[in-house]
Amino acid sequence: ERIVFFNGNWVLASQVRISPFDHGFLYGDGVFEGIRAYAGRVFKLEDHMARLYASAKTLMLTIPYTPEELSQKVLESVRINQLQDAYIRLVVSRGAGDLGLDPRSCPEPTVLILADQIQLYPETFYQNGLALASVSIRRPSGDVLNPAVKSLNYLNNILAKIEANLRGVPEVVLMNAQGYVVEGTGDNIFIVRENRVITPPSSAGILNGITRKVIMELALAEGYRVAEENFTLHDLYNADECFLTGTAAEVIPAVTCDGRPIGNGQVGPVTRRLMAVFQEFARSTGTPVEQ
Numbered sequence: 001e002r003i004v005f006f007n008g009n010w011v012l013a014s015q016v017r018i019s020p021f022d023h024g025f026l027y028g029d030g031v032f033e034g035i036r037a038y039a040g041r042v043f044k045l046e047d048h049m050a051r052l053y054a055s056a057k058t059l060m061l062t063i064p065y066t067p068e069e070l071s072q073k074v075l076e077s078v079r080i081n082q083l084q085d086a087y088i089r090l091v092v093s094r095g096a097g098d099l100g101l102d103p104r105s106c107p108e109p110t111v112l113i114l115a116d117q118i119q120l121y122p123e124t125f126y127q128n129g130l131a132l133a134s135v136s137i138r139r140p141s142g143d144v145l146n147p148a149v150k151s152l153n154y155l156n157n158i159l160a161k162i163e164a165n166l167r168g169v170p171e172v173v174l175m176n177a178q179g180y181v182v183e184g185t186g187d188n189i190f191i192v193r194e195n196r197v198i199t200p201p202s203s204a205g206i207l208n209g210i211t212r213k214v215i216m217e218l219a220l221a222e223g224y225r226v227a228e229e230n231f232t233l234h235d236l237y238n239a240d241e242c243f244l245t246g247t248a249a250e251v252i253p254a255v256t257c258d259g260r261p262i263g264n265g266q267v268g269p270v271t272r273r274l275m276a277v278f279q280e281f282a283r284s285t286g287t288p289v290e291q
């Protein structure tokens, strides 16, 4: 059974008692990170911590640990569960309070760290690419519920996932109010055109993905031109290649969208190259779990 960090203690997952008055549960009031460990090293731990604290700051949620202390707990969660490769879920909610939604009624945030294994998509999608569809639900703009804040409010993403399920596709792309393609339900999106690797800019209203940032750096190092540019479904349909990036998804090819084949409808060479380079990079860097 997995051992979980919960409010200062290491407990068996079945022993965790989250209050029914926890505002994370009642209102989605909280922040979280999804982090990976590869071969006993936690990947991009500092970047994930920075994003967690940035999200918490915007919510005026004070995390009762320093980033260094919380980083040590993340490393410990992999160690204590004797994992080498792991998916770590780090959650900080507003904590238990009264039934009103005023955060001031919650004296102590809830801090939870889970470590487990994850396989978000079947291997076949990494080999052969997955089919995408565009959905009617839009990503919220920064003045509605800033998509850059990785909060526990994932209904926008879940509503898109419900549309994906109804459409019979494994993932969907969401647009913003301007009609530009912005990201998937839990991953960022890239297209490749004439060896240019293109991804929507932060200003489009996306989560500033850590995998997205790594892929941009790796693509540059591989000699590709990289651009943060808005694109539409028309550009996506007519791209040479398309892939998605995320901590859980890693780098996953997309070969059709809304029934249109992307490029020749097969996984493209640039995508293949970046998938390989990413896997090698992810295993050669990161914070060792063992001190």
Ligand SMILES: Cc1ncc(COP(=O)(O)O)c(CNc2cccc(C(=O)O)c2)c1O
Pocket (backbone or CB within 6 Å): 034, 120, 157, 183, 184, 185, 186, 187, 188, 206, 207, 208, 209, 210, 211, 212, 245, 246, 247, 248, 249
């Ligand atoms: C909306 C959204 N966009 C992009 C990403 C990718 O960001 P990173 O490269 O930093 O992981 C995410 C990732 N965040 C996220 C949240 C919940 C589940 C999962 C999952 O892949 O199972 C991922 C996300 O939720």
